[in-house]
Amino acid sequence: MFGTIQSYFRLRYGRDKAYYRMLKTIFGLRPNNIELYKLALIHRSASLFLDDGAPINNERLEFLGDAVIESIVSDxxxxxxxxxxxxxxxxxxxRIVRRSSLNRxxxxxxxxRYVIAQGGNGFAQKHLYGDTLEAMMGAVYLDKGYDFSNRLFINGILRKYVDLDDMSEQETDFKSRLIEWSQKNRKRLQFDSAPSASYTAKSPHFRTTVLVDGRPSGDGEGDSKKESEQRACQEAIRRLERLGESVLSEAAGGSDGE
Structure with a gap:
C-alpha cells in the first residue's frame, strides 16, 4: 500500500516525475531505481564527465541490453x-534485433522523444534510438530481473510492433531472395518449369529447374508451379551456400547491424 502511494506522489510531484511518467507510458512499469533509466537515456554523444574524466553515458547499459534482447528474442x-x-x-x-529494426x-x-544526445552524423547517430532501446532493456534487466524483462519485451513490444507472419513469410520466399542475390551479383537466373510426368487435371504436379548463368543449380517439385519454383530456389540456395555464396545473409541486408 505504502509503495503504491509513494509511486503516485513520485509520478505526480517528484523531482523525476517526467521520467516516471515516461516509463509508465512507454513500458508500463514502476521503477525501483530511477537512476538506471535516466542513465539509459544519455547517449555517448552527450556524455557527462566525472572529476576523474570518466564518462557518464548509456554505453555499458547498451552492451548489456543487447545481450538481454537477443536472449529474449531467441527464447x-x-x-x-x-x-x-x-x-x-x-x-x-x-532481422528483429539488427540496429535498423530496433531503431524503428x-x-x-x-x-x-526522450533520448539525450548531441547533434551529428554517422552510423552511431543514425541508430541512437535503437541503442537507447537496448540501454533501456539493460536498465530493466538490472532493476527488475530477466523474467520481468522477458514479459515486457515480448508482450509490450514484440507482439505489438513486430509482424512475425510477414517476417517469417519473407524468410521462406526463396525465389525473391535468389532473384535479389542474382541481381546484386549480376548473375543470370532462369526458371525452367513444366508439368511433371505424374501431372493430371485432377492432381496437378510441376517440376522446376533453376539455372544460374546457364548451369542447373536446383530442382524442385510441387502441386503448383509456384511451389515447385520455391523448392527449386531453396535447393539452389543450399548449393550456393555450400559453395561459399552468402545468398541468405546478402538478401537479408547482411548481419552487420544494418
Missing amino acids: FLFIEFPEADEGFLSRLRS LAIEIGLD
Whole structure:
C-alpha cells in the first residue's frame, strides 16, 4: 500500500516525475531505481564527465541490453516456431534485433522523444534510438530481473510492433531472395518449369529447374508451379551456400547491424 502511494506522489510531484511518467507510458512499469533509466537515456554523444574524466553515458547499459534482447528474442522464436530449423531461427532473430529494426521499434513506442544526445552524423547517430532501446532493456534487466524483462519485451513490444507472419513469410520466399542475390551479383537466373510426368487435371504436379548463368543449380517439385519454383530456389540456395555464396545473409541486408 505504502509503495503504491509513494509511486503516485513520485509520478505526480517528484523531482523525476517526467521520467516516471515516461516509463509508465512507454513500458508500463514502476521503477525501483530511477537512476538506471535516466542513465539509459544519455547517449555517448552527450556524455557527462566525472572529476576523474570518466564518462557518464548509456554505453555499458547498451552492451548489456543487447545481450538481454537477443536472449529474449531467441527464447520467443524457439517457442513460436517449434518446427523451424536453426538457420531459419537465426535469420529471423537477426532481422528483429539488427540496429535498423530496433531503431524503428524505439521510434514506434515513442522512446525517441526522450533520448539525450548531441547533434551529428554517422552510423552511431543514425541508430541512437535503437541503442537507447537496448540501454533501456539493460536498465530493466538490472532493476527488475530477466523474467520481468522477458514479459515486457515480448508482450509490450514484440507482439505489438513486430509482424512475425510477414517476417517469417519473407524468410521462406526463396525465389525473391535468389532473384535479389542474382541481381546484386549480376548473375543470370532462369526458371525452367513444366508439368511433371505424374501431372493430371485432377492432381496437378510441376517440376522446376533453376539455372544460374546457364548451369542447373536446383530442382524442385510441387502441386503448383509456384511451389515447385520455391523448392527449386531453396535447393539452389543450399548449393550456393555450400559453395561459399552468402545468398541468405546478402538478401537479408547482411548481419552487420544494418
